[in-house]
Amino acid sequence: MEILIRSISGVIKDYRDREFGLLDEEHVLRWINQFDSEDRIVVLEETNRILKKNYISKDVFLAFVSGLVTSEKFSSNSPRAFWNNISLCNIQINGNSQSELVELLNNEVYRNYGVRSLINGHSEHHIYIDDFLFSGNRLISDMRKWISESAPAQCHVSVVMMGWYQGGIYYVQKQLKKIALENKKNITFKYWSKEDFRLDNRLMTKNDSHVFWPEASVAEIPSVSSFIDSLNTKPKFRVANGKKNKVFSVDRRSQYEAAMLKAGIKILGFCDNPNIVVKPLGYNRFDGFGFGSTVFSYRNCPNNNPLAFWWGDPTYSSAHPFGKWYPLMQRSTYGN
Structure with missing residues (x-):
């Protein structure tokens, strides 16, 4: 667990030029401890995996610009x-x-x-x-x-x-x-x-997608079942096919998606009247669990990513919705 925490901290160290403080191992530990105990290792393993693949650091972007020029x-x-x-x-x-x-x-x-x-x-x-x-x-x-x-x-x-x-x-x-x-x-x-x-996020290729796209088994989780009942349109579920995926690991994807979905629903529960585009797995104008992006940037964590990554502001009191969840990569604004 310590190795994974250290690795995640190392990847996000340049995030927002430390506007939100030092994103050290203690910071990552505080974030992961909010998840159910049985999910913490999987969340760390898969978060470490997707950050290493899809975190756009300043050096990475500069290399891209240099190549373009x-x-x-x-x-x-x-x-x-x-x-x-x-x-x-x-x-x-x-x-x-x-x-x-x-x-x-x-x-x-x-x-x-x-x-x-x-x-x-x-x-x-x-x-x-x-x-x-x-x-x-x-x-x-x-x-x-x-x-x-x-x-x-x-x-x-x-x-x-x-x-x-x-x-x-x-x-x-x-x-x-x-x-x-x-x-x-x-x-x-x-x-x-x-x-x-x-990266793919199309409905017709959902089983090979590169976004958080849960399987039907998540409906067995009580909080998820209640969330589904609140939707006007029932979500389309991904079907596991055992194929290699360039973003997720095959054997841990289902549990990871379920863990992030449970956390996102919990966060939505902090709000009395959340904006209709706010979904557990990221902002989206369509009904469902959310956009589910797996891409991060040193400039800001996209609000299309699951809420569990970016929701919250530790400067707020615990009575405020922003003060009830500690973010891994806090956003600079809460605009749409």
């Missing part, structure tokens, strides 16, 4: 001229995450070619960058406003992410084409990411 496939055979004529989109409506990433990208361009790309300027080629795409709702919201108010009548947009969920990128591709047409603008889009960081 120098890639001839992305920037053509004349990269200096390419970057000198690009406009970087800094258009996110909520938060400042895109500003940070645009700055990282522009600094890398300058380091390699001695030029700085335009930001929100006039160009035939624009780049929208973020670290990861989940549902796609934020990107669509940002781009809808930009397309209607700022985009030229004709241009190309490169959407750049380290990775994405397949359900989200499908939704984005469909919606952005539609928005451009509605605004009578000739905009072409191309989508870029690391090929091995394209």
